[in-house]
Amino acid sequence: MASHDRSHGQSNDRAYWLRTMLRIAEPVLTSLSEGRLEASMPMEGPTDRRKYAPLEAFGRTLAGIAPWLESGTEESERHRFAELAREGLDRATHPESPDRMNFGEGDQPIVDAAFLAQGILRAPTELWDRLPGRVRRQVAHALKETRTRKPHFCNWLLFSAMVEAALHRMGEDWDPMRIDYALKQHEQWYAGDGAYGDGPHFHWDYYNSFVIHPMLLDILAEVAGEHPEWERMKTPVLRRAQRYAEVLERLISPEGTFPPLGRSLAYRFGAFHLLAQLALLKQLPDSLPAPQVRCALTAVIRNMLEKEDTFDGRGWLRIGFCGHQPWIGERYVSTGSLYLCLTVFPPLGLDAGDPFWSGKPMDWTAKKIWSGLQVPVDRALDEG
Numbered sequence: 001m002a003s004h005d006r007s008h009g010q011s012n013d014r015a016y017w018l019r020t021m022l023r024i025a026e027p028v029l030t031s032l033s034e035g036r037l038e039a040s041m042p043m044e045g046p047t048d049r050r051k052y053a054p055l056e057a058f059g060r061t062l063a064g065i066a067p068w069l070e071s072g073t074e075e076s077e078r079h080r081f082a083e084l085a086r087e088g089l090d091r092a093t094h095p096e097s098p099d100r101m102n103f104g105e106g107d108q109p110i111v112d113a114a115f116l117a118q119g120i121l122r123a124p125t126e127l128w129d130r131l132p133g134r135v136r137r138q139v140a141h142a143l144k145e146t147r148t149r150k151p152h153f154c155n156w157l158l159f160s161a162m163v164e165a166a167l168h169r170m171g172e173d174w175d176p177m178r179i180d181y182a183l184k185q186h187e188q189w190y191a192g193d194g195a196y197g198d199g200p201h202f203h204w205d206y207y208n209s210f211v212i213h214p215m216l217l218d219i220l221a222e223v224a225g226e227h228p229e230w231e232r233m234k235t236p237v238l239r240r241a242q243r244y245a246e247v248l249e250r251l252i253s254p255e256g257t258f259p260p261l262g263r264s265l266a267y268r269f270g271a272f273h274l275l276a277q278l279a280l281l282k283q284l285p286d287s288l289p290a291p292q293v294r295c296a297l298t299a300v301i302r303n304m305l306e307k308e309d310t311f312d313g314r315g316w317l318r319i320g321f322c323g324h325q326p327w328i329g330e331r332y333v334s335t336g337s338l339y340l341c342l343t344v345f346p347p348l349g350l351d352a353g354d355p356f357w358s359g360k361p362m363d364w365t366a367k368k369i370w371s372g373l374q375v376p377v378d379r380a381l382d383e384g
Contacts, residue, residue, distance in 0.1 A: 013298050014348070014357045018074060020305060021345040022081065025065050027315045028057045028339060029084040032091050037099045042312060044319045044326065045334030052108040055101040056336030058092055059112035062119025062127065064270075064342025067280050067349025070123035082126045089131060092116075093138035104145035108332075113146045114159035114215070115340075117166030121218055122346070124169060140172045147175075154199035155207055157182035158215040165222040179223060183233060186216060193380045194243030205262020206271035209248060210340065213241040213274045217281070241274060242285040243381040248275045249288055249296060250378065254367040256299025264340075265321040266333050268304050272297055273343035279356050280346040287376060291359030297344060299364075304341075317341070 031037040038054050045053075062085060068074075069082045091099045103109045120127045120139075128136065143163050151160045161182035167174040189197040198207045216237050224230040248271075251258045258271065265271075278284045279293055304310070307323035317338040319329040329337075350356050368375050 013294055014352055016298065017301070017345060017348055018068075018077075020301060021065060021068070021342060021348060022077065023311075023315065024317065024339070024342055025061050025081070028061045029081060029088055032058060032099055033084045033087040035091055035098050037091075039098070042314070042316050042335055045329050045337070046331060049108075049332070049334035049336075051102050051105065052112070053334045053336030054099060055092070055103070055109060055112040055116070056334070057339045058088060058101065059114070059116035059119065060337075060339040061342055063115040063122070064119075064339070064345050065348075066119040066122035066127060067346040069126045071349045071351070073348070073351060082123075082130075085127060086131055086135070089127065089139055090135045093135070093142040095138075101142070103142045104148055107149055107152070110146050110149045110151050110156060110159045110163075112336075113143055114162040117143060117162050118215065118218055120166050121162075121169055121222055122349075128170060136170065140167065140170055143167060144172075152199075155211045155215075157185055158211060158219070161219050162215050165219045168223055168226075176223075176226065179219060180227075180230075183216070183219070183230065186212065187233070190240070194240045194247060196240075203262060205264065206267075207262075207264070208244055209271055209274040210264065210267060210343075211273075213237075213244055214277050214343070217241060217277065238283060239381065241278060242283065245275050245278050246285055246287055246378070248272055249293060250365050252296045252300060252364055252366060254370045256296070256303045258300060260321055263330055264333070264337075266319050266325075266329050266338055268321060268338070268341040269297070269300050269344040270340040270342070272300065273340075276344045276346045280349050289359065289362060290354070290356040292362040292364050294347070294356050294359070295361050296364035296367075297347075301344065 028037065031040045041053060041057065043050050043053060065081065069078060069085060091097045092101045094100055103113055143166060146163055151157050161179040164174045164178045186196055189199065191197050191202045195202065195208055196212050220230060220234050220237060224234050275293060276297065279290055284290060284293060304322055309318060309324035310320065312318055316335060318324045319326050319333060319338065321328050347356050352358065363371070365375055
């Protein structure tokens with residue numbers, strides 16, 4: 001790669017992000033739009049995960065690219081990918097489609113129906129309002145199929161809640177109890193200093209960013225107005241998310257790496273889902289200027305994706321944290337799972353003139369400190 005392309009130039013960063021996001025998403029959306037996703041997607045990981053992999057790939061892809069689909073930027077490319085996504089929603093839910101996805105068998109569909117629902121909430125015009133009535137009915141019916149599944153007693157409660165939040169947006173019958181249970185239980189699991197337990201116990205992993213904070217924010221954004229108690233949750237939930245975003249940014253080393261902690265490392269830079277989401281929402285804490293976050297995330301994306309064998313010969317992601325590392329995939333990880341990495345790209349939903357993209361390059365916290373520069377002293381979130 002040419003040396004100038006490795007700079008942190010503002011316009012260069014956005015072009016790189018967009019090119020990278022579309023490179024990852026295109027095999028999923030193109031194959032699905034043509035009714036051949038299940039037939040053509042390679043299958044790394046346990047063979048018994050094949051029945052879940054298509055919905056994993058599609059739902060996670062939508063959650064990541066939806067903010068860009070909903071934006072007014074890169075019109076010709078965006079129009080094409082929005083059409084692919086809408087055709088995919090039809091193919092994924094049509095009863096006679098060869099790519100009709102599994103929404104009701106086993107536990108896993110709860111997870112990826114929720115990411116699909118999150119994508120619809122993030123792009124309601126492109127991924128819902130512009131769907132034909134027939135496809136809307138199919139999608140709503142498919143989401144409701146997950147109600148026969150029981151979520152595990154952990155972050156999975158938010159998956160059930162996310163599906164209900166999307167049904168609320170769709171004007172369908174929705175279940176406040178599933179949402180209330182998830183919100184109240186996560187309040188019980190709050191461990192302090194911006195972190196939630198993943199269930200009754202705290203885990204050293206990235207699930208606070210993969211799932212917990214982003215889904216709490218998106219669920220409350222959709223339904224908080226339905227109950228005063230939910231409305232009161234919005235402020236503390238945002239403050240905690242902002243604190244956790246500070247932690248995530250400080251975990252990015254001067255070289256643009258981050259600690260390989262916990263499970264699901266094959267989701268790569270999806271570990272920064274929350275940081276990306278707060279950038280999109282213009283809710284980054286005051287301690288994190290948007291251009292600083294852009295530069296930190298760009299360094300991470302480059303480090304992870306430019307390793308040899310990250311993609312196979314047809315452009316599909318391969319299991320790994322840094323390159324191709326099949327051993328890093330746990331029992332539940334397959335090719336479809338890997339597309340959660342796309343949840344680092346929501347800032348592409350911001351206009352190119354937004355400070356996130358237009359601001360002058362800045363070093364991130366660890367790079368400043370390890371260069372001998374002064375930064376604000378880090379402090380825990382005071383919940384008092």
